[in-house]
Amino acid sequence: MLRLLFLIGIITAISSLKSDAQTIHSGTVKDSANAPLHGANLIAIPDSDDLNMAFSISDEKGRYRLNLEKDSSYVIEISYLGYQKIIDSIIASRDIQKDYTMQASNESLEEVLIKKKMAVVVKEDTTIYRTDVFKTGEERKLREVLNKLPGVEVDREGTITVNGKKVDKLMVDGKTFFTGDSKLAVENIPADAVDEVEVLDNYSEIPFLKGLEDSDKMAMNIKLSEGKKKFAFGDIEVGGGVEDRYSLHPTLFYYSPKTSVNVIGDFNNTGQKSFSMQDYINFEGGYLSLMDRPNASSIYNDDFAQFLRNEDFTYNKNEFGAFNIAQEITSALDLNAYTIISNNKLETLEEYNITYIDEERGLDEFRETRQNNDLFFTLNKLQLRYRPNADEDLTYDAYVKTSSATANGILNSFTPVDSTFINTMAKPDGIDFTQHVNYSKQFSFEHTTTLNVDYKYSKNENDKDWLFNEPIFNTIIPFVEEDSLHLFQQVNTTLNQASLDLKHYWVLNNTNHIYPALGVSFSDQRFSTLDEQQLDSGEINSFTEVDFNNDVHYRLVDQYVGFQYKTMFGDLILKPGLFYHYYLWQVTQFADEITNETKPVLLPEFESEYKLGGSEKLRLNYSMRSSFANASSYANRYRLSSFNRIYRGNEDLENQLYHRLSLSYYKFSLFKGINYNFFFNYSNRVRSILNTTILEGINQISSPVYTDLPNETYSFRGSFTKRLNDFRLTVDGNASLSSYSRIVNQNTIAYDSEHYGYGLRIRTTFDDFPNLDVGYEHDFSAFGSDNFQNRFVQFQPFARLEYDFLNGFILKADYEYNYYQNQENDQVNRFQIGNASLFYNKLDSAWSFEVEVNNMLDANFRRENSFSEFIVTDSRIYLQPRTVLLKIAYKL
Incomplete structure (x- = not known):
C-alpha cells in the first residue's frame, strides 16, 4: 500500500508541474447560421519543434478544448467537411476562450482529399482517424498507435474499446483479420504500416440490413498506407535466455488490392501462451453468442477447454502458427480462410486445503495434483461470400475444429481418516464440423428477407485410465481387491444438429416495422460411458450390474413461429416480440425408450432504446428464455466424474425457463473528457435444472433434478x-446479489451470495x-x-x-x-x-x-x-x- 501511495504521490507532483505549465484554449465552432458543428477538427501546431501538437474534436454543442504549453506560439487549424478551413495564430500566455464561425466551401473536392487535411472525420456511425497526426515515431505495433487516438484504448488482453464501447470485429483493408478478434492484430501489425483507422458503430455484415437488425456491434477497419498497391511487411524476433529458454516469433503480411495473406508464428518455452481460453470463446462467437446457446456451459467444461483454462504452470512449451488469406475471386465473389495450429506441452503443480461443510461438521482435506499435458489442436474456417448486386448477399461458412491430447496426472488426497493416491492418464480426441449458409435479399425498400441454415457435427472421445491405491465408493463400486486398482473409463459423445431460420423485415413506414419469423431446429445426440475394472489377470470386472455404464440416444425438435414489432417515437425505439415454441424430445437408454414428451412454450420479449444525444443512450431489454440440457444430463446410470464424485443423470428433465432483464446507460463527451457506462442485470429462473448432492465425507454423488426452487440474481457494474x-x-x-436453493443430503438449503x-x-x-x-x-x-x-x-x-x-x-x-x-x-x-x-x-x-x-x-x-x-x-x-x-x- 505504501508503494502505491508513493507512486500516486509522484503522479500528483508531476500533475501540478504540468498544470502550471499549461493553458486552456476553448470555445465553440459554429456555422454561419450560428448552428453548432459536431466533429470539427482543431489542431494546434507549435512553432517550436520541441513541443507536440494538440488536438480536439468539437462535441454536439460545437464545444472544443485544447491544452497548450504556456507562453508558446501556435497555429490553429480548424477543418470540417464541406467548409472552408480556418487558420488562426495565438500565443498561449493565459487561458483563452474563443469562438469560431465556419463558412461553407464553394469548392467541390473529393472526400479523400478532404480527409487527408483532417485528423478525425466523424460522419453518422463512422469515425475515421488519420494516424500520422497522433504518431510520435516510437510506436512498435498497432496497440501503441490505437492507444494514442482520442477515445480509443487497448487493454492488456488486446481488447479494443472506442469511447468506452468494445470493438467486436477487426478488419484490415475491409477484410476480416483472422477470426476478427483484435488480439492477434494489436500484437502483430507493425505501427508504420497503419495509415488510417476506421471505426464503424452499429455495424452490420450486410449493408442493406443496417437499420433493420438493430446491430449494436462495433467494427474497426485498419487501412494500410496508401500508394502501395502490392507490398509485404513484417518482422522476425528471436530470443534466448538462461536455463535453455527460447522464443521465435515471425510475422509476415502481404497485401494487394485483391489478395491479403497473413502468417504469424510463435514458438517459445517462456510461458507466453498465444492462444488462451478467451481466444477460444471468441472463436466460438464470443460471450454474447454463448449466452443464447442452450448448452453454453459445455463450452467452458469440454475436454478441449480444460487444457486452455490453465493460466499458471511450472513449465509451458508453446508452438503456435496461424495463416489467413483473403482473396477477391471475382468482383462479386470473395474468399476468406484461416488455419490456426497449436501444440502445447504444459506442466502444473497445485495444492489445495479444502473444507467440506454439511449440517453436522466440517471435514478437512489436503490435496496435491500434478499434471503433464500435451495438447494439439487446429481451428479452421473457410468463407465464401457472393454479392451479385447491392440487394443480395449469399454467404457460406465452414468451420472445423480438431483436438487431441494426452494428460498424465498424479493426485494425492489426505483426510484425518483416509489417504488416497491416484494416477490418471486421459486421451481426449475430438472433431467439430459446422456449416452455415446465409441468404439475404432486399426485394424493395419495404421488404427484405433473410434465410439461415446451419448444420453441426461433432464427435468427442475420451479414454481414461485410473490407478487407485485403495477402493473408492465402497458401497457403490464393487472393486475386486488387488495391490493396485485399475479402472478404465470411456466417454463418447456424438452430435448432429441442424436448424433453419426464416425472417422477413417488413417496413410499414418510416416509424413502424414488423418482423415475422419462423424456424425449426433438430438435435440428435448420442452419449455413452463405460466404467470397468481391469484385473491383473486380464479379465474384466464389469460394473453394469450395479447401474454403471450408459448408452443414451437423445433427440430434440424445436419448432417456432413469432414476430417482432418495431416502432419509433422521436428518439425512443420500442420493439416488443412474441414467439411460440413447440418442443418434442425423446430419450432412449440401451434402445429402451425412457422419455417421449411434447411441450408448447410462449416466450415474450421486449427491447427499447432511448437516444438522449449523439453520445448518450439508455437501453432496456427483457426476454423470457427456454433451454434444454444435453444428452449427458439424461443418462440415468452412474459414471465416475472424479475420484470423489459420481454423477447420475435424470430422464425426467424438461426445459429450463427464466426471465432476463437488462438496463444499460452510456454517455461519452470528448469535450468534457468523460465516459459513463452503467449496466444492471436481473435473472429469475422459473423452472431450472439443479444438481442434488449426497455428501459423505469428501465423496459426492450428484444428480440433476427439474425444480421450481427459487433462483434469483441481481448484478450491477459501472465505470x-x-x-x-x-x-x-x-x-x-x-455488485452481485444471488439468492437460490440447493438440495444437499436430501435437505433443501437456501443460500445467499453477495x-x-x-x-x-x-x-x-x-x-x-x-x-x-x-x-x-x-x-x-x-x-x-x-x-x-x-x-x-x-x-x-x-x-x-x-x-x-x-x-x-x-x-x-x-x-x-x-x-x-x-x-x-x-x-x-x-x-x-x-x-x-x-x-x-x-x-x-x-x-x-x-x-x-x-x-x-x-x-x-x-x-x-x-x-x-x-x-x-x-x-x-x-x-x-x-x-x-x-x-x-x-x-x-
Whole structure:
C-alpha cells in the first residue's frame, strides 16, 4: 500500500508541474447560421519543434478544448467537411476562450482529399482517424498507435474499446483479420504500416440490413498506407535466455488490392501462451453468442477447454502458427480462410486445503495434483461470400475444429481418516464440423428477407485410465481387491444438429416495422460411458450390474413461429416480440425408450432504446428464455466424474425457463473528457435444472433434478472515466446479489451470495515523462446459509510503467500485489508478482533489441480462494520460475 501511495504521490507532483505549465484554449465552432458543428477538427501546431501538437474534436454543442504549453506560439487549424478551413495564430500566455464561425466551401473536392487535411472525420456511425497526426515515431505495433487516438484504448488482453464501447470485429483493408478478434492484430501489425483507422458503430455484415437488425456491434477497419498497391511487411524476433529458454516469433503480411495473406508464428518455452481460453470463446462467437446457446456451459467444461483454462504452470512449451488469406475471386465473389495450429506441452503443480461443510461438521482435506499435458489442436474456417448486386448477399461458412491430447496426472488426497493416491492418464480426441449458409435479399425498400441454415457435427472421445491405491465408493463400486486398482473409463459423445431460420423485415413506414419469423431446429445426440475394472489377470470386472455404464440416444425438435414489432417515437425505439415454441424430445437408454414428451412454450420479449444525444443512450431489454440440457444430463446410470464424485443423470428433465432483464446507460463527451457506462442485470429462473448432492465425507454423488426452487440474481457494474490533460482517472464498481436453493443430503438449503467491489485507476499519457498506470481493486464477498457463513476480502494494488528515453529506449515494468483474507477464520493469503523489459531500436534501423524478465520477483506460487455450497478451498498454484530472455528482432 505504501508503494502505491508513493507512486500516486509522484503522479500528483508531476500533475501540478504540468498544470502550471499549461493553458486552456476553448470555445465553440459554429456555422454561419450560428448552428453548432459536431466533429470539427482543431489542431494546434507549435512553432517550436520541441513541443507536440494538440488536438480536439468539437462535441454536439460545437464545444472544443485544447491544452497548450504556456507562453508558446501556435497555429490553429480548424477543418470540417464541406467548409472552408480556418487558420488562426495565438500565443498561449493565459487561458483563452474563443469562438469560431465556419463558412461553407464553394469548392467541390473529393472526400479523400478532404480527409487527408483532417485528423478525425466523424460522419453518422463512422469515425475515421488519420494516424500520422497522433504518431510520435516510437510506436512498435498497432496497440501503441490505437492507444494514442482520442477515445480509443487497448487493454492488456488486446481488447479494443472506442469511447468506452468494445470493438467486436477487426478488419484490415475491409477484410476480416483472422477470426476478427483484435488480439492477434494489436500484437502483430507493425505501427508504420497503419495509415488510417476506421471505426464503424452499429455495424452490420450486410449493408442493406443496417437499420433493420438493430446491430449494436462495433467494427474497426485498419487501412494500410496508401500508394502501395502490392507490398509485404513484417518482422522476425528471436530470443534466448538462461536455463535453455527460447522464443521465435515471425510475422509476415502481404497485401494487394485483391489478395491479403497473413502468417504469424510463435514458438517459445517462456510461458507466453498465444492462444488462451478467451481466444477460444471468441472463436466460438464470443460471450454474447454463448449466452443464447442452450448448452453454453459445455463450452467452458469440454475436454478441449480444460487444457486452455490453465493460466499458471511450472513449465509451458508453446508452438503456435496461424495463416489467413483473403482473396477477391471475382468482383462479386470473395474468399476468406484461416488455419490456426497449436501444440502445447504444459506442466502444473497445485495444492489445495479444502473444507467440506454439511449440517453436522466440517471435514478437512489436503490435496496435491500434478499434471503433464500435451495438447494439439487446429481451428479452421473457410468463407465464401457472393454479392451479385447491392440487394443480395449469399454467404457460406465452414468451420472445423480438431483436438487431441494426452494428460498424465498424479493426485494425492489426505483426510484425518483416509489417504488416497491416484494416477490418471486421459486421451481426449475430438472433431467439430459446422456449416452455415446465409441468404439475404432486399426485394424493395419495404421488404427484405433473410434465410439461415446451419448444420453441426461433432464427435468427442475420451479414454481414461485410473490407478487407485485403495477402493473408492465402497458401497457403490464393487472393486475386486488387488495391490493396485485399475479402472478404465470411456466417454463418447456424438452430435448432429441442424436448424433453419426464416425472417422477413417488413417496413410499414418510416416509424413502424414488423418482423415475422419462423424456424425449426433438430438435435440428435448420442452419449455413452463405460466404467470397468481391469484385473491383473486380464479379465474384466464389469460394473453394469450395479447401474454403471450408459448408452443414451437423445433427440430434440424445436419448432417456432413469432414476430417482432418495431416502432419509433422521436428518439425512443420500442420493439416488443412474441414467439411460440413447440418442443418434442425423446430419450432412449440401451434402445429402451425412457422419455417421449411434447411441450408448447410462449416466450415474450421486449427491447427499447432511448437516444438522449449523439453520445448518450439508455437501453432496456427483457426476454423470457427456454433451454434444454444435453444428452449427458439424461443418462440415468452412474459414471465416475472424479475420484470423489459420481454423477447420475435424470430422464425426467424438461426445459429450463427464466426471465432476463437488462438496463444499460452510456454517455461519452470528448469535450468534457468523460465516459459513463452503467449496466444492471436481473435473472429469475422459473423452472431450472439443479444438481442434488449426497455428501459423505469428501465423496459426492450428484444428480440433476427439474425444480421450481427459487433462483434469483441481481448484478450491477459501472465505470466513470475522466480525462484531464495528460491524465485519465477511472473509477468503477460492481455488485452481485444471488439468492437460490440447493438440495444437499436430501435437505433443501437456501443460500445467499453477495459480492461488492470497487476500483480506482490513474493512467498518464505524457510525451516527455515516464507514463504510469497505477490503481487498486477492493472486493468483498459473503456466502452462506443458515448453517454457515463465509466472508472474504480481497485487495489488489497494481502499478505499470512505460518510459521512452534517449531516442530509442523503451522501459516497461509491471507489479501486482494480492491480499486475500477469510474473515471467518482470519486466514490471510498474500501474493506479489512483477515483470520488466528494456527495448531498444535506433531510429530508421530495421534491428531492435530487448531484454525481458518474467516473474521478476521469482514468486513460487499464486494463492487463490474459492467457495461453493459446501466447499471452501484455499489453493496454491505453482508458477514457472523467473525467466530472463534476450530478444533480437529484424523488420522485414
